[in-house]
Amino acid sequence: MLSELLQGIESGGFLIIRDSCRYSGRDLLKSFITAALNREEVIHILCFDVSEEELKDGLKPSDTQRLHIHNAYSDPLGWTGHPNFTVQQFSLEDLTNLVKQTSQPKPAVLVIDSLSWILRHKTPPAVCQTLQQLRKGGAVRAVIGLLHTDMHQRGTVGSVCHLATSLISVAPGVKGKEAVARVTKRSKSGKVMQDEEIFCIAEDFTVTILSKPSHAEHKTNSTEEEQTDPTANLTFNLRLSDSELEAKQKLTLPFVFSKEKKTALLHPGPGSGRILYEPDANDDYDQEDPDDDLDV
Amino acid sequence: MFTELNSILNTSPDSFTRGEFILVSDRQSDASFLIHHFLSFYLRARCKVCFLGLAQSFCHYSAVSQRLAKEKGQLVFFEGLKECLSVLTPKENNVESEAMNFLRDPPVGLRSLYEFVRSSVIVSDNMEEGAEQWGPSVLLVDDLSVLLSLGVDVGAVLDFSHYCRALVCSQVQGNMVMLVRCNGEEDDDDDDDDDGDVGSDVLLKGLTHQCNLHLHVQGLPTGYCKDIHGQMEVCWKRRQGDAPHMQKNLFQYKVYDKGASFFARGTSSAVL
Numbered sequence A: 001m002l003s004e005l006l007q008g009i010e011s012g013g014f015l016i017i018r019d020s021c022r023y024s025g026r027d028l029l030k031s032f033i034t035a036a037l038n039r040e041e042v043i044h045i046l047c048f049d050v051s052e053e054e055l056k057d058g059l060k061p062s063d064t065q066r067l068h069i070h071n072a073y074s075d076p077l078g079w080t081g082h083p084n085f086t087v088q089q090f091s092l093e094d095l096t097n098l099v100k101q102t103s104q105p106k107p108a109v110l111v112i113d114s115l116s117w118i119l120r121h122k123t124p125p126a127v128c129q130t131l132q133q134l135r136k137g138g139a140v141r142a143v144i145g146l147l148h149t150d151m152h153q154r155g156t157v158g159s160v161c162h163l164a165t166s167l168i169s170v171a172p173g174v175k176g177k178e179a180v181a182r183v184t185k186r187s188k189s190g191k192v193m194q195d196e197e198i199f200c201i202a203e204d205f206t207v208t209i210l211s212k213p214s215h216a217e218h219k220t221n222s223t224e225e226e227q228t229d230p231t232a233n234l235t236f237n238l239r240l241s242d243s244e245l246e247a248k249q250k251l252t253l254p255f256v257f258s259k260e261k262k263t264a265l266l267h268p269g270p271g272s273g274r275i276l277y278e279p280d281a282n283d284d285y286d287q288e289d290p291d292d293d294l295d296v
Numbered sequence B: 001m002f003t004e005l006n007s008i009l010n011t012s013p014d015s016f017t018r019g020e021f022i023l024v025s026d027r028q029s030d031a032s033f034l035i036h037h038f039l040s041f042y043l044r045a046r047c048k049v050c051f052l053g054l055a056q057s058f059c060h061y062s063a064v065s066q067r068l069a070k071e072k073g074q075l076v077f078f079e080g081l082k083e084c085l086s087v088l089t090p091k092e093n094n095v096e097s098e099a100m101n102f103l104r105d106p107p108v109g110l111r112s113l114y115e116f117v118r119s120s121v122i123v124s125d126n127m128e129e130g131a132e133q134w135g136p137s138v139l140l141v142d143d144l145s146v147l148l149s150l151g152v153d154v155g156a157v158l159d160f161s162h163y164c165r166a167l168v169c170s171q172v173q174g175n176m177v178m179l180v181r182c183n184g185e186e187d188d189d190d191d192d193d194d195d196g197d198v199g200s201d202v203l204l205k206g207l208t209h210q211c212n213l214h215l216h217v218q219g220l221p222t223g224y225c226k227d228i229h230g231q232m233e234v235c236w237k238r239r240q241g242d243a244p245h246m247q248k249n250l251f252q253y254k255v256y257d258k259g260a261s262f263f264a265r266g267t268s269s270a271v272l
Helices: A002-007 A026-038 A052-056 A061-065 A092-100 A115-121 A124-137 A154-162 A242-250 A259-266 B003-009 B032-044 B064-072 B080-088 B098-103 B111-121 B145-149 B154-171 B195-210
Strands: A014-019 A043-047 A067-071 A108-113 A140-148 A166-172 A179-186 A192-201 A207-211 B021-027 B047-053 B075-079 B135-142 B175-182 B213-218 B230-236 B247-255 B260-264
Touching: A002 A026, A002 A166, A002 A179, A002 A192, A002 A207, A014 A026, A014 A154, A026 A043, A026 A108, A026 A140, A026 A192, A043 A052, A052 A067, A092 A108, A092 A124, A092 A140, A115 A124, A115 A140, A115 A154, A115 B154, A124 A140, A124 A154, A140 A154, A140 B195, B003 B032, B003 B260, B021 B032, B021 B195, B032 B047, B032 B064, B032 B135, B032 B175, B047 B080, B047 B111, B064 B075, B075 B080, B075 B111, B080 B098, B098 B111, B111 B135, B111 B154, B135 B154, B145 B154, B145 B175, B145 B195, B154 B175, B154 B195, B175 B195
Parallel strands: A014 A140, A014 A166, A043 A067, A043 A108, A108 A140, B021 B175, B021 B213, B047 B075, B047 B135, B135 B175
Antiparallel strands: A166 A179, A179 A192, A192 A207, B213 B230, B230 B247, B247 B260
16 A cells, blocks of 8 residues: 555645654655656645755655755744745645746645644644635645654644544654555545554665564464473372272273163163052142131 | 764764754653764764754863864854843843843744854855864754744744754754753543643654754663663664665664664663
């Protein structure tokens, strides 16, 4: 599923890459940017977290025609007096103007690095509203955002991720260069698909899917443990000699009935005791008239 | 300066990576010995150092070299404790510096402190004749958690560190070292903790996302030991040009009077 997402995001799609301190999702973000550039798409990047140079590092220089990086790193709050792009400009009108400035025929893909920066300065409802308007607006074809999940409360992360059509949560893998991606994809029909894959990113930001994490590996591979002998290593003898074993097997237990014994008890044959009953006069007890025997 | 740490980090005063943000953090331990290391390292590398000393006074760091450096103008020392007094008890003749004005009004944020850093780091063009040319500017902060306990919001501290990084690391291509201290136990998803610890944890996480190199100092998980004072985890984030992955190493250390020694786990001189 990760490779399908890399091949293209549908129109109106919103992809969120969720990372944490333990593994940075920026490399995967750059892989998405590289893949989109290879597909000849126009990309606008809102760069808050890292400098422009660091973001461009590793991307092929020939693609910069279609790549527009908006520097919101040097002065996102307007402290210097002549900011390039501030966090307050994250609204539908400003972003639409920003994207339309480049006057490209195709609607662009908007990449936000990172959503966490914006969420620290604007309220989550405002951010969600802007993102939703961007998706439906038409100026932007699709939105890709990077979100640092450990910097916000779970409710905030949950609200923003609820808007997304695809979610990728990245975590470090077992071996050095590998990482684990949990992909959730929500299609327009409402179907939700989830998958977990191990991947690694090469220097040119191509992603290689290695394998699914095999859960069988987590179970013990060892063969069944040998039955431990409880009668070993004791100070007393719990073992049986052969004759004792024979006698034990011959022994019939008092209340364990074999079939023959059951039928013998239930159907008594001749020669067994019989019970003869002759009712006495006094024994004639009429239930309906208990005083019947009174001589009145 | 600790030579063993230099070899672990693969740097020396003559050659070090520029534009780096080094985060030093500790949890229930004291990592300020690393700040002493970096101070003497960058002074020896002939860099212009701007030191925000918020936790201790200048005497704490002063060795002969530091005092000389201050006189020659290589070291700009911002003594937070003294500046606090001038804000809290203003006297008539005192020209109070704007840098600590967040003490009176915490929501204002750390913009004035940033302006102070900016004025120290940007080398003025019109220098006097005979003034020495120093190397790239370096910002050292000891420590950021003090700002949290002074009432500054975590978001404001993260903004401050972001702006310092944009100025020092990207614009001026110097280096930045910041110390952050955490108190509580490392929790996974607990929202029930008291607010103080959660603030410093969020600050640490935010700074970890921003930094290039992270040195995390902790006590030994097995408890107190006379010969080993703790463990230090060194985490290199992706450097430019290298293959994209994160590298982590764990060392143990012992602090002496005039230095510290670092060794791999289990190779302490007391053991071998």
